[in-house]
Amino acid sequence: MSDYIMEVKDLKTHFHTKKGIVKAVDGVSFKVKKGEILAIVGESGCGKSVTSQSIMRLVGDKKSEEVTGEVLYHGEDLMKKSRLDMQKVRGKDLSMIFQDPMTSLNPAYTVGTQIAEMPMIHEKKGKKSAWNRAVEMLTKVGIPSPAKRAEQYPHQFSGGMRQRGVIAMSLACDPDLIIADEPTTALDVTIQAQVLDIIRDLRDETGTAIIMVTHDLGVVAELCDRVAVMYAGKIVEQGTIEDIFDRPKHPYTQGLLNSVPRPGSRERLKPIEGQPPNLHDLPNGCRFAERCPFVMDQCIEKEPDLLEAESKGHTVACWLEEEGNNDGDRGNTEGRGTEKVF
Amino acid sequence: MIQYVIRRLLISIPVLLGISVVAFFMVRLVPGDTVTAMLGNSYTPDQAEALRSKYGLDEPLIQQYFLWLGNVLQGDFGYSQFTNTPVLDAILARLPITIELAVLSVLIAIIIAIPLGTIAALRRNSKFDYGASMFGLLGISVPNFWLGTLMILFLSLYAGWFPSGGFVGLSESIIGNLRSMLLPAIALGTAVGAVAMRMTRSSMLEVTNQEYIKMARAKGVSNERLIWRHALKNALIPVVTVIGIQAGYLLGGSVVIEQIFGLPGVGQLALQAITNRDYALLQGTILFIASAFVIVNLIVDVIYGFLNPQIRY
Ligand SMILES: Nc1ncnc2c1ncn2[C@@H]1O[C@H](COP(=O)(O)OP(=O)(O)O)[C@@H](O)[C@H]1O
Numbered sequence: 001m002s003d004y005i006m007e008v009k010d011l012k013t014h015f016h017t018k019k020g021i022v023k024a025v026d027g028v029s030f031k032v033k034k035g036e037i038l039a040i041v042g043e044s045g046c047g048k049s050v051t052s053q054s055i056m057r058l059v060g061d062k063k064s065e066e067v068t069g070e071v072l073y074h075g076e077d078l079m080k081k082s083r084l085d086m087q088k089v090r091g092k093d094l095s096m097i098f099q100d101p102m103t104s105l106n107p108a109y110t111v112g113t114q115i116a117e118m119p120m121i122h123e124k125k126g127k128k129s130a131w132n133r134a135v136e137m138l139t140k141v142g143i144p145s146p147a148k149r150a151e152q153y154p155h156q157f158s159g160g161m162r163q164r165g166v167i168a169m170s171l172a173c174d175p176d177l178i179i180a181d182e183p184t185t186a187l188d189v190t191i192q193a194q195v196l197d198i199i200r201d202l203r204d205e206t207g208t209a210i211i212m213v214t215h216d217l218g219v220v221a222e223l224c225d226r227v228a229v230m231y232a233g234k235i236v237e238q239g240t241i242e243d244i245f246d247r248p249k250h251p252y253t254q255g256l257l258n259s260v261p262r263p264g265s266r267e268r269l270k271p272i273e274g275q276p277p278n279l280h281d282l283p284n285g286c287r288f289a290e291r292c293p294f295v296m297d298q299c300i301e302k303e304p305d306l307l308e309a310e311s312k313g314h315t316v317a318c319w320l321e322e323e324g325n326n327d328g329d330r331g332n333t334e335g336r337g338t339e340k341v342f
Numbered sequence: 343m344i345q346y347v348i349r350r351l352l353i354s355i356p357v358l359l360g361i362s363v364v365a366f367f368m369v370r371l372v373p374g375d376t377v378t379a380m381l382g383n384s385y386t387p388d389q390a391e392a393l394r395s396k397y398g399l400d401e402p403l404i405q406q407y408f409l410w411l412g413n414v415l416q417g418d419f420g421y422s423q424f425t426n427t428p429v430l431d432a433i434l435a436r437l438p439i440t441i442e443l444a445v446l447s448v449l450i451a452i453i454i455a456i457p458l459g460t461i462a463a464l465r466r467n468s469k470f471d472y473g474a475s476m477f478g479l480l481g482i483s484v485p486n487f488w489l490g491t492l493m494i495l496f497l498s499l500y501a502g503w504f505p506s507g508g509f510v511g512l513s514e515s516i517i518g519n520l521r522s523m524l525l526p527a528i529a530l531g532t533a534v535g536a537v538a539m540r541m542t543r544s545s546m547l548e549v550t551n552q553e554y555i556k557m558a559r560a561k562g563v564s565n566e567r568l569i570w571r572h573a574l575k576n577a578l579i580p581v582v583t584v585i586g587i588q589a590g591y592l593l594g595g596s597v598v599i600e601q602i603f604g605l606p607g608v609g610q611l612a613l614q615a616i617t618n619r620d621y622a623l624l625q626g627t628i629l630f631i632a633s634a635f636v637i638v639n640l641i642v643d644v645i646y647g648f649l650n651p652q653i654r655y
């Protein structure tokens with residue numbers, strides 16, 4: 001068996017709406033190794049949350065939701081599992097942290113009850129030992145006086161505390177993989193840093209792999225091992241932190257990097273111009289073509305595949321990287337953002 | 343919690359005092375009085391005067407009011423001027439019947455409302471949902487006395503499954519008691535159930551869209567547990583409020599329903615008191631019904647606090 005705990009292959013999630021088919025996720029593939037933190041980055045609306053929820057099969061039950069592709073978890077396709085078997089996987093092997101801690105805890109039950117529910121349903125633990133686990137988990141995520149806190153309701157917790165509570169919950173059954181969907185976006189900056197620290201410490205301690213969904217490159221740089229850059233429902237570039245930050249190949253990745261401040265850099269920020277395409281009316285060619293400074297005829301006509309670039313494991317979906325187009329004079333990323341080709 | 347209940351009861355004292363004022367003076371606005379009702383059609387003014395002074399009805403109203411209030415505060419509700427029995431005894435003898443009717447009606451309403459509303463929400467826009475909506479509309483629009491009469495007609499007179507009226511005490515026969523109470527409770531509870539069902543449906547729809555429900559699914563919670571545990575407790579908060587308000591109407595409705603089904607409850611007593619202009623009795627029943635209303639509201643608030651931990655007493 002491979003050393004990947006999860007392989008997502010050609011995942012597509014299409015929503016059938018009155019306006020037409022929204023191709024929120026349209027052929028996403030990636031792999032997650034044991035114990036690694038994989039970042040999925042991209043502008044909001046590019047399909048990150050839908051990707052995460054499709055993996056968990058939180059999307060796909062309704063008639064209007066069409067999910068295809070494979071999600072191999074330890075080689076077993078989650079898409080083929082029965083509803084009941086999937087229930088057993090969720091929370092136990094795969095767990096999820098949502099963006100907004102203010103709404104992801106049930107206001108009607110104490111935080112302890114909600115954490116204790118995990119070992120109760122997945123490990124058939126009794127009330128007492130499940131409760132002890134809840135308190136233990138709250139201790140782990142650094143909540144002061146955890147025994148008392150466990151008896152409190154979510155509204156008695158601050159935002160940062162709640163997110164710790166949610167993290168405690170996601171860890172309660174010792175999962176192999178946690179999908180964290182922008183776990184810090186809704187938090188204050190100082191709290192963000194604390195929560196990221198907790199996530200990193202937990203990974204180091206437990207070896208749990210994490211898919212970190214975010215639109216914040218700062219979070220990626222600080223926390224993650226590998227990065228998948230998503231644009232309009234597709235992954236356009238994938239590689240290690242170094243690949244992406246030091247040798248970005250895709251013009252969109254480069255644009256993203258140029259649009260955030262880099263420590264020590266005095267350069268002006270250059271936001272990417274234009275808007276991502278409509279997900280229910282996608283172009284035939286490359287989805288980034290309309291905004292791309294290097295757009296060529298080829299880009300409008302045909303969609304590029306995700307192919308390996310120079311180093312192993314660094315993949316890019318861009319015609320510039322295809323053989324023959326790579327004429328070698330694009331080494332310097334700095335000047336490229338400014339010239340406009342169309 | 344206990345402190346809260348005590349505080350609420352203290353707050354309700356001025357409310358009840360206000361009601362006592364309204365009850366006392368409203369009763370006297372009704373044309374005619376006890377004396378004319380007692381004497382019937384042929385009497386001399388002297389006879390009437392004699393009786394009025396006997397019952398103290400010739401004193402100034404304000405004085406009568408304070409005299410009555412003072413007695414009530416000491417637990418003396420006076421005598422029925424018509425039957426000459428103590429008002430309190432008459433009310434207490436009939437109270438259990440009305441309470442049983444009210445409790446059964448609310449139970450029936452809940453039994454209808456919560457499963458129906460929940461399933462309708464989960465199968466939104468299905469045939470079941472449309473059926474439930476139809477029931478909701480009918481249940482609200484059909485007057486309870488009409489429903490009661492229909493049930494007597496079909497289920498009692500034609501089918502003979504239930505007695506067409508009268509009351510069997512719990513101590514006599516439990517089955518007999520339920521048989522005599524079931525139809526009136528359905529007649530009274532249906533409207534409450536319909537309103538509560540609609541509320542359950544819309545509230546459930548809202549709650550199931552919340553992020554914490556998605557979170558619970560991500561935890562691996564089964565669908566049944568998701569609905570009946572994670573969603574329902576939150577969805578019930580507005581439903582309890584609605585049922586509480588409806589329970590007030592239910593007390594009013596019991597006057598009519600007790601009459602139709604011949605149940606000797608407080609509602610029937612109030613009706614008798616009105617016909618007889620039996621002031622002391624009428625004031626007493628109104629005060630009891632108002633107190634019942636206050637207590638129902640208190641119970642609703644306590645349940646509300648149990649469902650919604652953000653409410654602190
Ligand atoms: N249930 C749905 N029906 C139709 N469109 C949806 C649905 N859920 C998400 N979308 C669309 O899919 C796209 C991707 O959404 P999302 O994954 O939430 O983006 P993000 O990357 O910000 O997490 C958005 O354009 C959103 O409008």
Ligand SMILES: [Mg+2]
Pocket residue numbers: 045048049050181182
């Ligand atoms: Mg999102």
